[in-house]
Amino acid sequence: MSKSVIYGLLLSILMVIAPHANHLPAWVSSLCVALLLWRSYLTHSGNPLPKHWLLTLLTFACLGGIAISFHTLFGREAAVTLLILMVALKFMELRTARDVMVLIYLSCFIVITNFFYSQSIPTALYMLATLLAVVTTWIHLYAQNIALKPRLRIATALLLQAIPLTLILFVLFPRIQGPLWGLPQDAFASSGLDDRMSPGSLSRLSLSDAVAFRVSYAGKPPAREQMYWRGPVLWQFDGRTWIPGNTAYSVAPQFTELDQAIDYTVTLEPHNKTWLFMLDMPNKISVPSSLTHDFQVLSKTPVNSRLRYEARSHLVSHANLREANWQIQRALQLPPTLNPKALQLAATWRDNGANDAAVVRSALAYLNQQGFQYTLEPPLLPGANSIDDFLFTSKKGFCEHYASAFVFLMRAAHIPARVVTGYQGGEFNYIGNYYIVRQSDAHAWAEVWLSGQGWVRVDPTAVIAPARVQTNVAAAVPASETAALPFITRMTSNPPAWLSNLRLNWDILGFRWNQWVLGYNTERQFAFLTSLGMENITWQNMSIIMTTGIWLVIGLFALFMLRHLFANQPDKVQAAWLGLCRKLAKSGLPRAAHEGAQDYAARIAAARPELADTIRDLAARYSALRYGAVRDEQAQREFLQRAAALKI
Amino acid sequence: MIDRLKELFRSWLFRQKIESGTIVLSQRRIFIIPTRRGFALAFVLVLMLVGDINYNLSLGYVLTFLLAMMAIMSMLHTFRNLAQLEIRAVRADAVFSGETAQFLLHFNNSSALARYQLCLTAQASGQTPLCFDVPALRDSGIAFPLPATRRGWLALGELKLHTEFPLGLFYAWSYLHFDTRCMVYPKPLPDAPLPFGTRPDGAGKHNIAGDDDFGGLRNYVAGDALPRIAWKAFARGRGLQVKQFITQAGEELWLDIAETPDQNEEAKLARMARWVLDAEAQGLRYGLRLPDGEMPPENGGAHRDECLRRIALFNLPQQAQP
Numbered sequence: 001m002s003k004s005v006i007y008g009l010l011l012s013i014l015m016v017i018a019p020h021a022n023h024l025p026a027w028v029s030s031l032c033v034a035l036l037l038w039r040s041y042l043t044h045s046g047n048p049l050p051k052h053w054l055l056t057l058l059t060f061a062c063l064g065g066i067a068i069s070f071h072t073l074f075g076r077e078a079a080v081t082l083l084i085l086m087v088a089l090k091f092m093e094l095r096t097a098r099d100v101m102v103l104i105y106l107s108c109f110i111v112i113t114n115f116f117y118s119q120s121i122p123t124a125l126y127m128l129a130t131l132l133a134v135v136t137t138w139i140h141l142y143a144q145n146i147a148l149k150p151r152l153r154i155a156t157a158l159l160l161q162a163i164p165l166t167l168i169l170f171v172l173f174p175r176i177q178g179p180l181w182g183l184p185q186d187a188f189a190s191s192g193l194d195d196r197m198s199p200g201s202l203s204r205l206s207l208s209d210a211v212a213f214r215v216s217y218a219g220k221p222p223a224r225e226q227m228y229w230r231g232p233v234l235w236q237f238d239g240r241t242w243i244p245g246n247t248a249y250s251v252a253p254q255f256t257e258l259d260q261a262i263d264y265t266v267t268l269e270p271h272n273k274t275w276l277f278m279l280d281m282p283n284k285i286s287v288p289s290s291l292t293h294d295f296q297v298l299s300k301t302p303v304n305s306r307l308r309y310e311a312r313s314h315l316v317s318h319a320n321l322r323e324a325n326w327q328i329q330r331a332l333q334l335p336p337t338l339n340p341k342a343l344q345l346a347a348t349w350r351d352n353g354a355n356d357a358a359v360v361r362s363a364l365a366y367l368n369q370q371g372f373q374y375t376l377e378p379p380l381l382p383g384a385n386s387i388d389d390f391l392f393t394s395k396k397g398f399c400e401h402y403a404s405a406f407v408f409l410m411r412a413a414h415i416p417a418r419v420v421t422g423y424q425g426g427e428f429n430y431i432g433n434y435y436i437v438r439q440s441d442a443h444a445w446a447e448v449w450l451s452g453q454g455w456v457r458v459d460p461t462a463v464i465a466p467a468r469v470q471t472n473v474a475a476a477v478p479a480s481e482t483a484a485l486p487f488i489t490r491m492t493s494n495p496p497a498w499l500s501n502l503r504l505n506w507d508i509l510g511f512r513w514n515q516w517v518l519g520y521n522t523e524r525q526f527a528f529l530t531s532l533g534m535e536n537i538t539w540q541n542m543s544i545i546m547t548t549g550i551w552l553v554i555g556l557f558a559l560f561m562l563r564h565l566f567a568n569q570p571d572k573v574q575a576a577w578l579g580l581c582r583k584l585a586k587s588g589l590p591r592a593a594h595e596g597a598q599d600y601a602a603r604i605a606a607a608r609p610e611l612a613d614t615i616r617d618l619a620a621r622y623s624a625l626r627y628g629a630v631r632d633e634q635a636q637r638e639f640l641q642r643a644a645a646l647k648i
Numbered sequence: 649m650i651d652r653l654k655e656l657f658r659s660w661l662f663r664q665k666i667e668s669g670t671i672v673l674s675q676r677r678i679f680i681i682p683t684r685r686g687f688a689l690a691f692v693l694v695l696m697l698v699g700d701i702n703y704n705l706s707l708g709y710v711l712t713f714l715l716a717m718m719a720i721m722s723m724l725h726t727f728r729n730l731a732q733l734e735i736r737a738v739r740a741d742a743v744f745s746g747e748t749a750q751f752l753l754h755f756n757n758s759s760a761l762a763r764y765q766l767c768l769t770a771q772a773s774g775q776t777p778l779c780f781d782v783p784a785l786r787d788s789g790i791a792f793p794l795p796a797t798r799r800g801w802l803a804l805g806e807l808k809l810h811t812e813f814p815l816g817l818f819y820a821w822s823y824l825h826f827d828t829r830c831m832v833y834p835k836p837l838p839d840a841p842l843p844f845g846t847r848p849d850g851a852g853k854h855n856i857a858g859d860d861d862f863g864g865l866r867n868y869v870a871g872d873a874l875p876r877i878a879w880k881a882f883a884r885g886r887g888l889q890v891k892q893f894i895t896q897a898g899e900e901l902w903l904d905i906a907e908t909p910d911q912n913e914e915a916k917l918a919r920m921a922r923w924v925l926d927a928e929a930q931g932l933r934y935g936l937r938l939p940d941g942e943m944p945p946e947n948g949g950a951h952r953d954e955c956l957r958r959i960a961l962f963n964l965p966q967q968a969q970p
Binding site for chain 1: 695724
């Protein structure tokens, strides 16, 4: 194993592992780097590789480390970590070409595991670069004397030739809808939304630029204040945390006086939950789903791949004008002894003999006028009476705090109320004409049940920070906090035009990439092949076309690669000699098939004595040039000149 | 029955004839199969594909397909690495038994495509392959070593030229069976005095003392007997020199197999080879007498080689003439 093979391998492994660095435990990353550095030192200095027992010890130590870090040896994260550590350790006992092959195959697996975390366009380009490095090293393994440049050239040629073939395979390979077996729980990045909410327990709202879903409206989009995407509905409060409570209830909701229908298409990023997001109130949806009693739309199976659905909602409606009594009771549940000041406050609103609608107005007016602030970095509220602390002491919070406090006050005033979570608003991509809803658009609001109106949405956050609902989070927070916002969210408040265009174009590219590359599934394949004019799409037909296409392209490549080798192109020397033979044949002395140059020359010399010297000389030169071991440019030129000069 | 058919098929597929001149590796001559590493890759790719399907990894599909297609394309590259090479066996210089014969082969690459990591093995022997590169537009000479174990003609036999370049996933090979052979002289005895004075013609008594007359020193050449090396001169730093003993110039010496004291025929021939070398080294005119013919007395390299050749081929009827 030459040193340069080891160094090439080192670079390849580094490139393969590097993207994992930000989700590996710190000790794994540092151990990998240490092992690779150690190996490069050993290679450089020529010292022997570490002893077998030492490596065995290290291996067990790594297993122990993984068990401690992840509390398990199974599951995706632990498996990926284990794979990476095994590669780094295998590198330490690399001796034969077979070990290198094992390492190269394992590297390919690690490259694939990186796609669990990201499948973006930059990731794809990085994969190509990694593959090039790996293949260049691979070639070096089988030809130790080959220089870097031809090695790189052959690797590039292989890669470039494989790309059109891959395209055929990608389009036509019959797609099977996974999963084939149960996925580990941690298989997908989770959403920014949760089905529980504890205002005051987080001192900072975690905001992420990650896209939750994209929406394109069939007609005119609704006003931004109407864009409430419903997620889990939270009923039950224990003084600290809101949870959905009893979800077994399955009475279909009743919507009456529906108006202002909106048709739209949602492309939902996988979040491994069954939630399908729709505008209030949902009417119909194009994928199999169910509608819960609290108007949430749930998929039959967890959304673990990108899902596209068409839906219709009504912006105006009366929802559940008649509500079951025990549902009303659920919507009035409160921890009885906590937050006495809030209970008292609500009671004062009732004391004036006001009706429900007037109480709601009182509450909103209270929030508006008592100096409440919208902030993403509210103080912690660790006390038992967290609602009291918020309403009367800190007065700082974001949507969760306001929704939670408002619903508490409503229930205290005997108005049925509940917390609704989901997304609000979104960013309009005016180039692609669709809305991007990010995790940072996650929101919480309230719903109260008023007799004669049913469930009515009330968003207390809109009272404190109207900009949150009308524009976005960045517009709502005080200027001192904008630095804490993620880049994209910050930029959307006041971007320079060119940057905004660049960003939106990039999002369109990402959208297309998601649709056509990452979201290329059974349905999309079917639709695409149909649009190409293919009929009778079965997996047999696709396989036949795919195989034929592949062999055709390979045949074309073979033609181009081998043509110049097999083409009947006699070299200049031979061409000149054959020309000479033709001339002589015309004068009545054709060369017999079995006759060598010297024999032929002898026969010509006998028949045409005046040519004897010239022809013997030419034959001798021809034999020397054609069969001699050494190439002599000078001699070749002379021969060509003399052969051309011969007159018969 | 099946085995017999297999054998028939193999002998048809790989049918070879012994060739002279130039062999061009045409499509018909090159065979190609996947290696074990190739099958291992196929297995790895299947595992990857199952993972891609299960986790719905679109880029995983892309990577899996890219690797698979690169593997397939590497087959063409492997094939191309051998295609249209022109090979000719040039010569092999005579050696003594026990030495290694070097068969000179010429690989002419008339294409603009460099060929890497070509390996040659002799079909018959289990020696490690001889691997080399053939640069573009170049005629490369390759000396293929073959151990010479017996006197007589050593045929180059069937060679296998193979390559796994570039990825080691496919094994392309071709058989080369040239009619080239190498003359192997018997291994000479380390030391055997020349048979002066034992000539049976009885034509007057010659002074045989010449065998012991010291006639000077000359430079050592391979094959000289060890006891004749002038160790004293060597110790004085004059290099390896050999003591020369003189007899009268023009004197004729007959080397007759009948005069060898040995029992064994191979030992007799080994002694004869020693005699020829010594007689030539001493500048004698010597003739060779074997039961199947005589070589008239003569001196010179060509005569020595012819004598050694006659000795080497003695009693090997199947190899009588080249």
